[in-house]
Amino acid sequence: MPFQYETDLEKAATPFLDRILYKYDWQVPLYNRVIDLVGLDFDMNIIGVEFKLRNWRKALEQLQSNSNSLDYMYICIPKVNFIEKIKKEASYIGAGVLVYDYNLNTIIIEQKSRKRGSKWEPNIEYIKDYIKKGGKNGNK
């Protein structure tokens, strides 16, 4: 049954996130924006994810506006027929695509994110510090 809310998608993605991320937090504030999820992988890279049920272009815009603070960035969406189009647009900004497959009941990495080169170090420090302190929700 298709998800009704973004939080349903977020909940469904949690087992996958638990597996690939060392530590993460939801709704991480960065300046006047909020990133849906920011996590550290086991190599201490910063991963940002925006979840969207419909407006995936908006998710790409949100990722792009925070890209100088992330090593890798992904949009996470439910499975759709036009996935190639999304992958193509995501690749323009170096973003990866995570897709929730209803049949398999799991997240699939449809496209890997490219690693960002130059980053704004004060933002990186801030995010690492925020997540290490457990962030707002102290997840995982």
Place this chain on the structure above:
Amino acid sequence: MAISNGNCLHIMLFGTFNENKYFLGDYKDSFDLIGFNANIIAHASAGMAAFISSLQNKSYFIDPQTYGFQQPLKTIMRKKNDSWEIKSSIKKLAERYGSLIKQKAGKSRLRPTQLSSDVINEVCINVLDFEFDIIQSSLKDDKKEFLDYDYTSLRPQFLISPYFYIEPDDFDNEIDANIKFCNKSTSINKYGIPLFAEMIIHKDIISDDKFVDALIEKYKECSVDGFLLWIDEFSEINSRKPFLEKYISFLGKLNTFGKPIINLHGSFLSIILSGEISLLAGVGHGIEYGEYRPVVPVGGGVPLSKFYFPNFYERVDYHPDATDILLEKNWAKNKKTYLSKVCSCNMCKSIISNNVQKDFQQYGELKKSEKNQKMYPTSEAMDKSRRHYLNTKIIEYELCRNSTLEDILKEQKINKILSDDIISHSFDHMNRWLLILENFKRKS
């Protein structure tokens, strides 16, 4: 102080009381003229009089803001305990401006057709008297004693006739009322101070030659000493080339009167026009804002940290645009690169060391509000950002005052090339301004 086109006057518009320090401190001698809104003067006349006296002979003017009574009521009212009441500063102003305005303020909008000749006479007398007298009469006697100069020097540089906002819907009536205000004000101006007409104009007027020609024809009848111009929500950065051309064409037509013109809200393009080109006498802006302004204020929202890029004459969002540009261009590599490529104003010199990213962050620091949990720029970041902005604006005015158009164009070309390959933010106005100025140079 002489006000004539080509003077490149730096006009600073006073916004709020917490901006006092920029007018009294390091920047005291940097501005030629300060503009105050009548409502702020009416609201705290004694405090403003003390403030203006402490500026010591700094030239100023008071915008009577009579258009405010013509605007939707909501703009001059505030909600208190589920009911609307007129803002106290506007109420005080209405009480000074005369019976009709006092009677209508906060109850119904003032329309140009409601003005009998008696009302026009009364409004003009009261408005000019307010502008001329309010500061002198509000200065407390103990302050007067300590002034080492004649307190009559507290008079404004010029007076401004009452006026309506001119928009296409009621153009004829609004223009007619403005002309009557100007003529009456001229005839009763016995203060020995020049009288200016203020034109607040809707953008659609500027775009339409028929309106412009009619406006010019009408204002021919006025014998005012100069013009203040405010084109509603006109951003020189965001406007397309045809509109910018219309703006310059309008200034050219208004210049046939041979009177000084001040653009109250302008960016670097207008500053250039107030230099060798001599289409304007000066340009106004506020402390890090006010290069364009809507007549009906759009309030609310969380203020964003911004950074003024001197090479591109634009304030951009601190995150991500400003930081992205520095990364893209590799301008945050070290102190030397930053100071030579981005900015070497006193503020930047004082905060940027070899850890450019960390130091630059001082312009973008935010703090979470206890009240609503939203992120706001810290007062330190705002202060630094404002000082960087003011330092840069002062350099812009000096450049346009002392350079030929040819020299300015050379610099514009270099900066335009520099902006062309930036991905993170589009500085399209650089190309538009260059095309317009080159075209202007060719024609002249």
